[in-house]
Amino acid sequence: MKIFIETERFFLREILPTDVDGLFELDSDADVHRYLGNKPVENKNQIIDVISFIRQQYIDNGIGRWAIIDKETNGFIGWAGLKLITEETNNHIDFYDLGYRLIKKYWNKGIGTEVALATLKYAFNKLNLTELYAMADCDNVGSNKILKKIGFDFIETFNLDGTPHNWYKIERENKYVQKMMI
Template identity: 60%
Template sequence: MEHIIETPRLFIRELLPTDVAGMFDLDSNPEVHQYLGKHPVQSREEVVGVLDFIRQQYKDNGIGRWAMVDKKTGDFIGWTGFKFVTDLTNNHVNYHDLGYRLRQKYWGMGIATEAAMACLDYGFNQLGFEEVFAMADCDNDGSNKILTKLGFTRIETFDLDGEPHHWYRLDQASFERIK
C-alpha cells in the first residue's frame, strides 16, 4: 500500500486488514485505554470490526484514521489522522476530528506530535480543511500537551461518557503560524 504522508520517521498510510495483529496489540492494552473509557478489545474479531468500520469511512467520507509505520523497521506503531464525525459530540456534528493512538512501547518519543503535525499539514493544505477539532480526557496530560503544542485552542470542557474532556479547535491560519 502506498503511503499518504511521509515524515522523518514514519510512513502514514491507510489501515489495512493485515494490520489486525498491530491493532490488537494496541487496543488490547489497558494502559492505552486508560483515558479512552477503559474498554480494551478482547479479541482479534473486535479489531477486524474496527478495521472494517474505518475502511468504510474511507469509502463514505473520503477520510479515516491512518496507520503509522516505522520507516526503518516496518513495525506498526499505531494510528493517526482524521475522522469525519457525523454523530453529535459536544454540540458539534459533521466535523473533522484529529486523533492518534500509539502502542505503548512508542510512547514518549514525540511520534504522536510528528504524525499529527504532518496530518494537520495534509488536512489543511491538501484536503482544504478550514478547521479541525480534537478532544482529550482532562487527566490525559500527554495528549493535552500534544494538542497545545500543535496550536489547538482549548475551547471548553465537556462531559463524554461520564468523564470530563477538553474540547479543542484549530483553524488553518493558526496552524500556519505555529508550523
C-alpha cells in the same frame, strides 16, 4: 496500499486487514485505554470489525485513521489521522477530528507530536479544510500537551460519556497554521 503522509521517521498509510496483530496489541492494552473509556478489546475478531469500520470510512467519507509505520523496521506503531464525526459530540456534528493512538512501548518518543503535526498539515494543505477539532480526556496529560504544542486552542471542558474532556479547535487562519503552510 495508499500512503497519505511521509514524515522523517514514519509513513501514514491506509489501515489494512493485515494490521490485525498491531491493532490488537494497541487496543488490547488497558493502559492505552485508560483515557478511552477503559474498554480494551478482548479478541482479534473485534479488531477485524474495527478495520472494516475504518476502511468503510475511507469509502464513505474519503478520510479515516491511518496506520503509523516505522520506516526503518516496517513495524506498526499505532494510528493517526482524521475522522469525519457525523454524530453529535459537544454540540457539534459533521466535523473533522484529529486523533492518534500509539502502542505503549512507543510513548514519550515524540511520535504523537510528529504524526499529529503531519496530519494537521495534510488537513490544511491537501484537503483545504478551514478548521479541525480534537478532544482529550482532561487527565490525559500527554495528549493534551500534544494538541497544545501543535497549535490547537483549548475551547472548553465538556462531558463525554460521563468523563470530563477538553475540547480543542484550530482554524486555517491561525498564525501557527499559516507559518507551517509556507
